[in-house]
Amino acid sequence: MYANEIEADLTEVLVTEAEIHAKLAELARRIEADYEGEDLLLVGVLKGAVMVMADLARELRPHINMDWMAVSSYGAGTQSSGVVRIVKDLDSDLTGRHVLIVEDIIDSGLTLSWLLGNLESRGAKSVEICALLRKPDAAKVEVDVKYLGFDIPNQFVVGYGLDFAENYRNLRDVAILAPHVYS
Ligand SMILES: O=P(O)(O)OC[C@H]1O[C@H](OP(=O)(O)OP(=O)(O)O)[C@H](O)[C@@H]1O
Numbered sequence: 001m002y003a004n005e006i007e008a009d010l011t012e013v014l015v016t017e018a019e020i021h022a023k024l025a026e027l028a029r030r031i032e033a034d035y036e037g038e039d040l041l042l043v044g045v046l047k048g049a050v051m052v053m054a055d056l057a058r059e060l061r062p063h064i065n066m067d068w069m070a071v072s073s074y075g076a077g078t079q080s081s082g083v084v085r086i087v088k089d090l091d092s093d094l095t096g097r098h099v100l101i102v103e104d105i106i107d108s109g110l111t112l113s114w115l116l117g118n119l120e121s122r123g124a125k126s127v128e129i130c131a132l133l134r135k136p137d138a139a140k141v142e143v144d145v146k147y148l149g150f151d152i153p154n155q156f157v158v159g160y161g162l163d164f165a166e167n168y169r170n171l172r173d174v175a176i177l178a179p180h181v182y183s
């Protein structure tokens with residue numbers, strides 16, 4: 001389904017487009033029930049969360065708001081540096097608001113544990129996390145994720161927003177990147 005030169009870079013498709021969309025619909029129903037009658041601000045973490053945010057937001061039937069933050073800790077490698085830096089901050093004031101962070105993946109957990117602390121310190125009424133993927137075997141810190149899509153093995157994955165050196169973000173599925181690409 002992908003161009004031949006992309007197929008050659010992938011070991012296997014781990015989560016298909018259909019599985020992602022079914023899961024996001026399921027999570028959206030839970031989110032709608034949990035925040036019924038409340039205002040909700042979705043905070044997407046650029047750039048990886050763009051696809052999850054776009055599809056999750058369109059699954060949600062009530063009125064919601066969206067804002068974006070860009071943080072980066074990976075650079076061009078496959079290991080988190082552990083140092084999270086804000087590349088773009090939110091435009092919104094979080095005081096008194098219900099905030100749901102939308103992420104593509106929890107790998108070491110360093111990005112989200114840092115972000116959770118950062119957003120909680122801004123006076124939000126609540127801050128929760130929705131992440132499409134999590135690698136339980138890669139955790140360096142535990143992150144309390146309320147809405148989780150899939151637990152996946154500890155392998156480097158790409159697609160559906162996830163990149164390696166800024167490539168593969170546009171793939172529709174989540175796939176394992178072949179080691180020959182990065183080693
Ligand atoms: O749990 P961790 O080990 O911290 O890894 C997860 C984070 O790493 C990736 O983002 P990255 O910093 O590479 O930037 P990007 O979203 O622009 O790809 C991914 O999108 C998560 O935000």
Ligand code: HPA
Pocket residue numbers: 074105107155156157158162163164
């Ligand atoms: O497995 C991954 N793939 C792409 N980006 C990532 N950022 C953290 N883990 C990953």
Ligand SMILES: [Mg+2]
Pocket residue numbers: 045046047048049
């Ligand atoms: Mg990211």
